[in-house]
Every structure is written in structure tokens, then in C-alpha cells.
Amino acid sequence: MASSTGTTLDIEARYAWAKSVAQQAAQMGMEFYQQRNDLTVEHKGDDRQDVVSIADKQIEAFIRAQLSEHFPEDGFLGEESGSADLNARCVWVIDPIDGTACFVNGLHNWCVSVGLLVDGEPYLGAIADPNHRELFHGCKGSGAFVNDTPLAVSQARHxxxxxxxxxxxxxxxxxxxxxxxxxxxxxxxxxxxxxxxxxxxxxxxxxxxxxxxxxxxxxxxxxxxxxxxxxxxxxxxxxxxxxxxxxxxxxxxxxxxxxxxxxxxxxxxxxx
CATH class of the missing domain: 3.40.190.80 (D-Maltodextrin-Binding Protein; domain 2)
Incomplete structure (x- = not known):
């Protein structure tokens, strides 16, 4: 739970939803990925490396529709469809396919990223990588995991x-x-x-x-x-x-x- 401004939030429900929707979106992405030669791909502005596909747009629309159903009071910021209600206490920040250039070129380095800001601070997140069957996830004060394995940063000194x-x-x-x-x-x-x-x-x-x-x-x-x-x-x-x-x-x-x-x-x- 989070209640720094006096309003109790159901963080557990949001955490569970983030993991679920990231995995669902990643499976949608995999279906597009397996048919990527048929995708329509656009280039953003004059940057030939920054691309967007129909998969990005449809997956973000799916996540946004799911969010509206489950947490209609929350704000949203997505790479493809812009923002809404950024003054809300909870703001979801979404990348439907991070690594689109890899995605459209048949490289396995792409994922779905679902993050939540609470009172402007990163609070929970889920990153789904369907190619390697990995779900990275974590919540403030509760640790971070890949699938069910706890994460720990490198102890390198140089x-x-x-x-x-x-x-x-x-x-x-x-x-x-x-x-x-x-x-x-x-x-x-x-x-x-x-x-x-x-x-x-x-x-x-x-x-x-x-x-x-x-x-x-x-x-x-x-x-x-x-x-x-x-x-x-x-x-x-x-x-x-x-x-x-x-x-x-x-x-x-x-x-x-x-x-x-x-x-x-x-x-x-x-x-x-």
C-alpha cells in the first residue's frame, strides 16, 4: 500500500496487473514478430533508425484499454499515443515494444515495458521478454526479480x-x-x-x-x-x-x- 498523501492505493493490485498485462502484451508482440515481414513499418521524422510498426500501436492501444478498465483514475504516458492525466497520483509509463528496430529486423532484443510512477517517483515495473521467457519485475520496498529469482546488481569494482x-x-x-x-x-x-x-x-x-x-x-x-x-x-x-x-x-x-x-x-x- 502507499498512502503518503492520505489516500490509500491498492499497490498490490497494480503490481499484479502490471505483470499480467506486460506478459499479455508480450505474447501479442510475439505473434506480430513471427509475422514481421508482413508488418507496415514507419520511420519517425527524419530519423531512419527510429521506427514504429503497427504492432507498437496495437499493443499500446491494448494496454491503454486494459488500464482504463482496471484503473480509470490513473494517468498514462505512452511512446505511441501520448499522455493523459499526468497530474494523477498514479501515472503509468509504457513502451509497447522497446527495441522496435530489432523487432522489425528479426533480432530478439525487444520487450514490453510497463512502469508506474506514484507521486512522481518510480514505484513498480514489469519488463516482459517473450523471446527468452523472462519477466523482470519489482516493486518499491519488495525487491526485484526475474521470473521468481531475486535480482542483485554486479559487485564489480572497476x-x-x-x-x-x-x-x-x-x-x-x-x-x-x-x-x-x-x-x-x-x-x-x-x-x-x-x-x-x-x-x-x-x-x-x-x-x-x-x-x-x-x-x-x-x-x-x-x-x-x-x-x-x-x-x-x-x-x-x-x-x-x-x-x-x-x-x-x-x-x-x-x-x-x-x-x-x-x-x-x-x-x-x-x-x-
């Missing part, structure tokens, strides 16, 4: 002790991304980019990655994952500053032993 997730879009890529990669490699680290910010965040929570840095991430890619990382013992940057909910921000999540080192490699742009 970037050379594991893999760091990375990502960028072109506007910040040349200015911040390449310098970071150069410094990471010079420090003996290694990087991976799998195309899904939600999955890479979940992998940090699971200790599979020691950290994950993105030059500019959107909230629907990370609200669910932020809960997982903090509940698994990790550290996160101040993502929501300067209206990060709507505009996005630079993003860093990591195990406590390497967070400061990664932040130093990134430099002032992380919190600028």
Missing part, C-alpha cells in the same frame, strides 16, 4: 570487470558518446549495445551488465527498469530533472562499485 551497456541517438552521439567509448576502452572496459534500453536496464539489475549509459533516453524506456535497479541495490542518476518525464535525459544506472567511475568517464553532460 569497469574492466564486466560489460557496460551503451546507447545513443545521433544528436548527442558525436558530442558525448564517442568520447565516452574511447575513455571506457582506455580504462580496460568493454561495451555492448543491444537496441533496447529497458532490457539493458533490467540486465544491470540482474548483474549481467555492470552499468548502462545512454546519451539521451526517454522515460517510457526506463521507468520500469529504474525500480528494478534500485531494488536490486544499484545506483541511478537524476533522470527526472528538467522535465525528464516528457523530454528525456542522459541516463546512467550501475552497480555501486562502478557508478562513480562511469559517471566520471561520461563527464558533466550526465547531469547537464
Amino acid at each position: 569497469v574492466r570487470e564486466g560489460l557496460t551497456g551503451t546507447g545513443t541517438f545521433h544528436p548527442r552521439g558525436k558530442e558525448h558518446f564517442i568520447p565516452f567509448l574511447q575513455k571506457l576502452l582506455e580504462a580496460g572496459g568493454m561495451f555492448i549495445r543491444n537496441g533496447s534500453g529497458a532490457l539493458m536496464t533490467a540486465y544491470v539489475a540482474a548483474g549481467r551488465l555492470i552499468g548502462y549509459y545512454e546519451t539521451q533516453l526517454k522515460s517510457w524506456d526506463c521507468v520500469a527498469g529504474l525500480v528494478l535497479v534500485t531494488e536490486a541495490g544499484g545506483r541511478v542518476n537524476d533522470f527526472f530533472r528538467n522535465d525528464g518525464l516528457l523530454d528525456g535525459n542522459p541516463y546512467l544506472v550501475a552497480g555501486p562499485g562502478v557508478y562513480d567511475q562511469l559517471a566520471e568517464l561520461i563527464g558533466p553532460s550526465l547531469d547537464g
